[in-house]
Amino acid sequence: MSPPKILVFAGSIRTGSFNARLAALAAKELALAGADVTRISLEDYPLPIYDGDDEAKSGVPANARKLREMMAAHRGVFIASPEYNASVTPLLKNTIDWISRARERGEPPLAVFKGRAFAVGGASDSPYGALRSLMALRQVLELGCGALVLPEQITVFHASEAFDDMDNLKDECAAASLKRVVVRLTEAAGEIL
Numbered sequence: 001m002s003p004p005k006i007l008v009f010a011g012s013i014r015t016g017s018f019n020a021r022l023a024a025l026a027a028k029e030l031a032l033a034g035a036d037v038t039r040i041s042l043e044d045y046p047l048p049i050y051d052g053d054d055e056a057k058s059g060v061p062a063n064a065r066k067l068r069e070m071m072a073a074h075r076g077v078f079i080a081s082p083e084y085n086a087s088v089t090p091l092l093k094n095t096i097d098w099i100s101r102a103r104e105r106g107e108p109p110l111a112v113f114k115g116r117a118f119a120v121g122g123a124s125d126s127p128y129g130a131l132r133s134l135m136a137l138r139q140v141l142e143l144g145c146g147a148l149v150l151p152e153q154i155t156v157f158h159a160s161e162a163f164d165d166m167d168n169l170k171d172e173c174a175a176a177s178l179k180r181v182v183v184r185l186t187e188a189a190g191e192i193l
C-alpha cells in the first residue's frame with residue numbers, strides 16, 4: 001500500500017515565522033511516521049483579498065485553483081495556524097475562503113474539504129500557544145467547510161524559546177504532542193486511502 005499523501009502549510013509567510021518552523025517540524029515527523037509529505041508556503045500562492053465582484057468579473061484566481069488541486073491530491077492536511085487577535089490570520093482565512101470558492105465543474109460546493117483528514121497546530125509567544133486560533137480554525141474548517149478535523153492538536157507556547165538549534169521542540173510534552181498528532185493524521189489519511 002502506498003504511503004498516505006499529506007499536505008503541510010502554515011498560515012504565516014513572515015520571515016522567521018514560528019508557525020512555518022512548526023510546519024517544517026510537522027513535515028519532518030510526518031515523513032518519519034511514513035507519510036508522503038508535500039510542504040508548501042502560501043508565499044508561493046499569493047491571492048487578492050476575496051471580493052465577490054472580482055470573482056464575478058474574473059473568476060477564481062489560478063492560485064486558488066492550484067491550492068484546491070493540491071488539497072484534492074492529498075488525503076491529509078496539517079495546518080500550522082498563528083494567532084491574531086484570538087483568531088486565525090487574514091492570510092489563512094482568505095486562502096481557505098478562496099479554496100472554498102474553487103471547484104471542478106459539476107463538483108458540489110466544498111467537496112475538496114471532504115474525504116480527507118485535517119490536523120491543526122499553532123505556535124505563539126503567549127502562554128496559550130495560539131490555542132484560540134485553533135478553536136477559530138476548527139470553526140472555519142468543521143462548521144464552515146464540513147471538514148473532518150482530528151481532535152489531537154499541538155500548541156507551542158512561548159514560541160520564541162520553544163525550538164532548539166535543530167528546530168526541534170525543546171519541551172518533551174510538546175514534542176510528544178506533535179508526535180501524537182502526526183501519527184494520528186498519518187493513520188487517518190491512510191484509512192481514507
Ligand SMILES: Cc1cc2nc3c(=O)[nH]c(=O)nc-3n(C[C@H](O)[C@H](O)[C@H](O)COP(=O)(O)O)c2cc1C
Pocket residue numbers: 012013014016017018019020082083084085086087123124125126129130
Ligand atoms: C495583528 C496581530 C494580532 C496578534 N494577536 C495575538 C493574539 O491574540 N494572541 C497571541 O498569542 N499572539 C498574537 N499576536 C502575536 C503573533 O502570534 C506573533 O506575531 C506570531 O509570531 C505570529 O506567528 P508567526 O511567527 O508564525 O508569524 C498578534 C500579532 C499580530 C500582528
